[in-house]
Amino acid sequence: MLRTMIATGAFAAGIAVTGAAGAQDYPVDTVTLITHSSPGGGSDVFLREMSTYLAPVLGANVVVENVRGGSGAKAMADLATAAPDGSRFYATTPTFIYTSLLSDPEYTYDDLLPLVNFFIDPEVIFTASDSGSETLDQVLDAAREDHGRWGAANPASLERQALEQLKTQTGVEAAIVTHEGGGDMMINVLNGTLQIGVGEVQELKSQLEAGEIRLLATFSANRIDQYPDLPTVDELGHGVTVRKFRGLAAPKGTPPEIIAAWETAAQEVLANPEYMAKYETNNLRPEFMPHDEYVTFMQSFADETAGFLRESGIIE
Missing domain, CATH: 3.40.190.10 (Periplasmic binding protein-like II)
Structure with missing residues (x-):
């Protein structure tokens, strides 16, 4: 039974992107987006590319920070104990659900607030x-x-x-x-x-x-645009479809006005033609989910994952 995650150590690297002041009446001057991914990993690349376009929309500096350790456990603890003032967010992927279920971290996905979703990765x-x-x-x-x-x-x-x-x-x-x-x-x-x-x-x-x-x-549920001849596992008759999400989580207690600011910013960023050209080249599929929908999606994903792990005998 898999109950212990292997710690990967801690590493922090940051990059700041300056936003145009006044784009939004955002409550802080600097926003830090943290990820459990190492530099160059999927979440790290996602955040760094997006931050360039996000900063002017929010009207704040955007910093990306790598908080490694315990397959996301350290990053979850970082966010769970952060102030809910709009200054710090965590890049959500399925890993933080799995880490919560397969190990015994001090803080789990239940201690974080799903904010919005940006992409689904094929x-x-x-x-x-x-x-x-x-x-x-x-x-x-x-x-x-x-x-x-x-x-x-x-x-x-x-x-x-x-x-x-x-x-x-x-x-x-x-x-x-x-x-x-x-x-x-x-x-x-x-x-x-x-x-x-x-x-x-x-x-x-x-x-x-x-x-x-x-x-x-x-x-994926559908074929990838850049690889139209690549079949889906489902259409080959094997009945398996998965969705790898990429979004953000906030500390619990984040005010509604900050959540609303991010819902607006996410849609504006995804509609930016320059950014669109980049993420389409990387085969990222935009799939915006507002806060309420993302909360429901995340709970369903966690419940389904827990059920699968129990049926497989991986957890009790």
């Missing part, structure tokens, strides 16, 4: 270009004959859940090998230790451009 299944597998069904057939080893970048991740669900739906007894980062997983896919891995398209960009990996399917 999760894709990939293999090495020289693996000999051209389709997902070929990978599944090979696993039925001789089991298989499939990779997920983190033991507490949506990627792992997606692969566990794929095993359940297909009856394949593959081993799910988890890692503490996408880099190690990629090495094992490229050297043939793993038949497949799961990741986000933007994190696989360099290997795709180098022709080192091949995409087999996406766990």
Whole structure:
């Protein structure tokens, strides 16, 4: 039973983007967006790119800070104890739900307030270009004959859940090998230790451009615009769809006027043509959820995830 998360240490790095004063009557001069991701990771890139366009909309400086440790546990504690004055927010991804459920952190997702959602990331299944597998069904057939080893970048991740669900739906007894980062997983896919891995398209960009990996399917509900020939896992008949969200959480007790300011800012930023060109290139799908909707979505996601982990025997 997986109950202990591996601590990754603490690292902090910040970058400030100055906003045009007066764009909004925002209550603080500097906003800090924290992430459990390391510099260059998915959440780190998301926040740093968005901060350039967010600062002038809010009319405040925007700083990105990496708060690493315990697969998000340290970042959750940071935000849970922060003042609810609009100065500090946390980048939400499925990881903070998994960390809350799979370990015993001092503060969990229940101690944070979902603010708004910005994006849904497509999760894709990939293999090495020289693996000999051209389709997902070929990978599944090979696993039925001789089991298989499939990779997920983190033991507490949506990627792992997606692969566990794929095993359940297909009856394949593959081993799910988890890692503490996408880099190690990629090495094992490229050297043939793993038949497949799961990741986000933007994190696989360099290997795709180098022709080192091949995409087999996406766990998204719909095909990816930039890869129209890539089938979804669901349309291949395997019935698994997942949504990797990217949004923000606030400290509990954040006033309604600050929540409203972020609802307005999020929509304005997503509609910025220059930013739109960037996030579409990175295969991010805009999916704005206002505060009330995001609270409901997050609770449903947490309940579904807890149910899956109990059914899988990972938690009691």
